[in-house]
Amino acid sequence: MTAIASWPGRAEDWLDDRGKGAWIAAMVLGFIFFWPVGLALLAYMIWGKRMFGKSCNRSHRSHRHAWAAHQPSGNAAFDAYKSDMLKRLEDEQSAFTDFLKRLREAKDKAEFDQFMDDRARRRADEARSVEPSM
CATH class of the missing domain: 1.20.5 (Single alpha-helices involved in coiled-coils or other helix-helix interfaces)
Structure with a gap:
């Protein structure tokens, strides 16, 4: 049961690692193959702050590391x-x-x-x- 329950989290992490383009591609493919999946992904991206948030932004992570490099x-x-x-x-x-x-x-x-x-x-x-x- 844990493998089945954890696949959405793994898929979300996988898409986050690839950035906003991967989320948009997944949404478009969802609309192409089965429109409710595309609609669900669109809703998740908008209301889950995936589309406009910084969780998908790789540069945000690199700025955090650059800032830490200058801390004593x-x-x-x-x-x-x-x-x-x-x-x-x-x-x-x-x-x-x-x-x-x-x-x-x-x-x-x-x-x-x-x-x-x-x-x-x-x-x-x-x-x-x-x-x-x-």
């Missing part, structure tokens, strides 16, 4: 290590972001140079084809 633990040595490690990770993230920016700029420049070369080649071909042959 009470151990001075650990807090110093943690702040040093967070600073190092922020520096690495900044360096990686700069690297990606330079990579995108190099790719854009290469594509633009190729475009300009192709354009010059086309104009030269057009000029040769227009010249009168003697």
